[in-house]
Amino acid sequence: MSKSYAIIDFDDTLVDTFSFKEDLVSAVKKNDLYKGLIKDVFNKAPHYLNANKFVFSYTSFFKMIRAGNQYKNERLDNLEKDFNQLLKSFDRYTFPGSIDFLKKLIQEVKAEIIIFSYGESAFQKAKIKHSRLIEKVIQDDSNKIQVVISPIDKEKNILKLVQGKASKTGFFINDKIKENQAIKKVIDKKGLDLKVITKIPYFKEEAQKIKGIYQFRDFLEILLFIKDQLNLTIK
Numbered sequence: 001m002s003k004s005y006a007i008i009d010f011d012d013t014l015v016d017t018f019s020f021k022e023d024l025v026s027a028v029k030k031n032d033l034y035k036g037l038i039k040d041v042f043n044k045a046p047h048y049l050n051a052n053k054f055v056f057s058y059t060s061f062f063k064m065i066r067a068g069n070q071y072k073n074e075r076l077d078n079l080e081k082d083f084n085q086l087l088k089s090f091d092r093y094t095f096p097g098s099i100d101f102l103k104k105l106i107q108e109v110k111a112e113i114i115i116f117s118y119g120e121s122a123f124q125k126a127k128i129k130h131s132r133l134i135e136k137v138i139q140d141d142s143n144k145i146q147v148v149i150s151p152i153d154k155e156k157n158i159l160k161l162v163q164g165k166a167s168k169t170g171f172f173i174n175d176k177i178k179e180n181q182a183i184k185k186v187i188d189k190k191g192l193d194l195k196v197i198t199k200i201p202y203f204k205e206e207a208q209k210i211k212g213i214y215q216f217r218d219f220l221e222i223l224l225f226i227k228d229q230l231n232l233t234i235k
């Protein structure tokens, strides 16, 4: 039985969702839909497509712009094709090191892994599936990686996970400092223990140091930290 577990955020922690979003926007431009569409989407539905807070609903997106009916259907069809193409090749957005990190967590640390994904369920499921991350890490059909998708109430859902594993040492790895602070607060309030780790996004020069939250640049450093915390021999 494993003595430890790691809850790992999906977007921008294991995979480069930032670049994926940029490619979606490029597809909009390519299909000559730039002028109206980006503006429309940004203004009318900032919760669907917004540069800072991106909870993108694939289904709602096309439903919304088709309902607007101001674009030629042919262009929208082409855009949808391009979006599908990008989604289907989502494995190209996997960060170098992600697969190796997950493999080592399973083989060397013997940790339970929970991939935590925040966003619209169908879209998140599609991204995880097309990332092919799980099948690349686990060759047999053993259930070593659990996937939890949380469209809302992120903190509550993480708290639930942590409460269910109170006898084990837990690690939480995520790229967003603000989210990590909120999670740390909820965990501390309940008197639980969870080592919250920020994986600093590659495009950020530096991150603000927060008390009680660990910060690392890459998975190699995170793996060493986890092994050290568990008193495992470092290979």
Ligand SMILES: [Mg+2]
Binding pocket: 009, 010, 011, 012, 013, 174, 175, 176
């Ligand atoms: Mg993230």
